[in-house]
Amino acid sequence: ETVMTQSPATLSVSPGERATLSCRASQSVSRNLAWYQQKPGQAPRLLIYDVSTRATGVPARFSGSGAGTEFTLTISSLQSEDFAVYYCQQYNNWPITFGQGTRLEIK
Amino acid sequence: QLQLQESGPGLVKPSETLSLTCSVSGDSINRDNYYWAWIRQPPGEGLEWVGSVYYTGSTYYNPSLKSRVTISVDTSKNQFSLNLSSVTAADTAVYYCASTPAYDGNTFSWGQGTLVTVSS
Numbered sequence: 098e099t100v101m102t103q104s105p106a107t108l109s110v111s112p113g114e115r116a117t118l119s120c121r122a123s124q125s126v127s128r129n130l131a132w133y134q135q136k137p138g139q140a141p142r143l144l145i146y147d148v149s150t151r152a153t154g155v156p157a158r159f160s161g162s163g164a165g166t167e168f169t170l171t172i173s174s175l176q177s178e179d180f181a182v183y184y185c186q187q188y189n190n191w192p193i194t195f196g197q198g199t200r201l202e203i204k
Numbered sequence: 205q206l207q208l209q210e211s212g213p214g215l216v217k218p219s220e221t222l223s224l225t226c227s228v229s230g231d232s233i234n235r236d237n238y239y240w241a242w243i244r245q246p247p248g249e250g251l252e253w254v255g256s257v258y259y260t261g262s263t264y265y266n267p268s269l270k271s272r273v274t275i276s277v278d279t280s281k282n283q284f285s286l287n288l289s290s291v292t293a294a295d296t297a298v299y300y301c302a303s304t305p306a307y308d309g310n311t312f313s314w315g316q317g318t319l320v321t322v323s324s
Contacts (some may be wrong), residue, residue: 098267131312133251140300140314141251152310184251188304191264193241193253 103196109204120185122166129189208315222288226301244297
């Protein structure tokens with residue numbers, strides 16, 4: 098099983114600042130890595146797939162990078178609506194696995 | 205645009221079988237670039253992939269649930285289904301149906317989720 102480890106568990110950032118979230122895979126996932134945003138009571142929303150491709154309608158302040166086993170989601174200038182929980186997901190290897198999530202909170 | 209909708213009982217008794225159906229609209233379930241998945245999220249916890257099915261009927265299951273899970277596809281109804289047997293309180297969760305790409309591109313989509321509570 099490919100274990101996905103996200104860090105930090107909680108990130109406190111002020112609005113307007115940059116947030117950097119990390120995701121590490123226990124083995125290579127090639128470019129089959131996605132990022133999701135989840136707000137309370139809502140289904141996860143796809144932000145990024147294939148490491149760095151923004152999903153339709155996702156603002157340009159969201160960007161993804163990385164390769165192999167180390168990946169990063171960067172939010173360049175945090176808006177109030179960005180405070181949520183973020184998950185990474187690998188879909189290269191069975192079973193599909195998720196990271197445990199990073200909670201992005203207002204500082 | 206692909207849309208997925210879960211349906212099924214919101215309350216299941218311990219030791220019984222949880223059964224959910226996902227109705228797919230906006231595209232055919234027979235398309236070869238989709239895996240059809242079930243994902244769950246216990247209250248206050250993270251996301252757990254339950255399993256996936258391909259339109260051919262090929263299945264992939266979470267090893268931790270494999271002995272209790274069956275996922276099937278009904279191409280005539282454009283639906284796929286989840287059966288989880290011998291449930292306990294630990295299976296209480298929001299269950300999402302979703303799609304992921306089989307080859308490439310953005311074939312990701314999620315249903316809104318349905319809460320299933322296991323309780324007598």
